[in-house]
């Protein structure tokens with residue numbers, strides 16, 4: 138593809154603004170990832186493998202004509218910055234060792250040649266020579282198994298790895314790779330790009346079969362159903378919802394984010410899915426999204442159960458966002474108000490109450506809110522006496538700032554009749 142041509146001595150290829158935003162998110166997420174992990178003072182070493190499965194040549198020219206880093210440099214910069222922040226901001230007795238190996242995979246020889254020159258130029262020659270950065274040529278799908286094994290060998294017990302899978306399109310990451318990642322590595326995370334608009338625009342009987350064959354994701358639809366769906370004015374929305382549920386249910390990750398990136402000039406939405414096995418990882422990613430308001434949106438409405446409350450994105454004919462949820466201050470307020478409305482009704486079913494942990498875990502994948510935001514909504518409802526928070530002794534808790542995982546949430550007795 139000519140727009141991704143890297144040739145040493147020639148200017149690097151152009152990059153769109155939304156890719157820069159994606160890079161900013163990746164960088165900030167990685168920094169937060171390390172800061173969260175080292176918050177335990179006893180921790181003095183983090184052994185992690187990062188796999189950049191579609192790494193590219195590592196440098197671009199942005200829309201203002203400036204050179205900007207591609208994902209391999211973004212990752213390396215984030216590691217350096219995290220190490221610096223940990224050393225300077227945290228009062229650590231022992232220095233922390235961030236033992237990270239970066240595996241960069243790309244099928245293009247020219248992209249990898251360029252990346253090698255670039256890394257040497259940016260003082261990563263020694264890391265390349267020591268195998269701390271590895272450049273692998275070929276299809277990601279063919280090298281996924283070896284990358285998983287390498288990550289497992291390096292982190293046998295924790296199984297710590299991050300896979301950055303910035304594919305072009307939607308068909309280059311087979312769901313079997315995702316399943317293998319999560320089956321083998323207990324602390325694996327995947328950040329997956331998925332050009333949903335490209336798939337949906339061209340979806341028909343032939344390419345649905347091609348998509349299912351390439352990815353192993355069963356869309357759960359027959360060609361006749363697609364035809365039927367396309368007759369409805371909201372067909373894009375239905376199709377996205379259906380594909381999203383197929384992908385997230387088949388990849389076997391426990392936690393995922395429903396966020397997508399909306400390029401500034403109209404169409405070409407893509408998903409930036411974060412798949413993980415631990416709620417904390419998902420929470421750190423959700424928090425990072427809130428820090429990048431205006432560029433990210435989330436499918437569905439504020440509050441919980443985004444699918445049942447409506448899966449809104451676009452007016453079909455014009456490709457304009459109808460009322461997409463962004464991560465702005467307004468969205469935060471709407472989110473809070475929606476939760477205040479929804480929570481009492483949600484506790485209605487749980488006659489004996491639910492612990493904060495149970496409540497949050499049931500809902501985490503259905504909301505753009507972070508754990509802190511959910512906690513704030515619950516505390517506000519407690520303050521207004523619309524719900525009760527009980528301690529382990531069964532007595533009403535005085536918690537005003539934080540909830541413990543085992544605090545029990547329930548409706549006050551008289552509140553039970555209100556729904």
Ligand SMILES: C[S@@+](CC[C@H](N)C(=O)[O-])C[C@H]1O[C@@H](n2cnc3c(N)ncnc32)[C@H](O)[C@@H]1O
Nearest residue numbers: 191192193207208243244245248276277303309
């Ligand atoms: C969107 S660019 C990469 C961008 C890079 N992640 C970044 O953010 O700077 C996509 C890259 O994927 C590579 N590629 C395409 N298909 C691939 C495949 N099946 N396996 C590995 N690399 C592939 C292309 O050669 C290209 O360099």
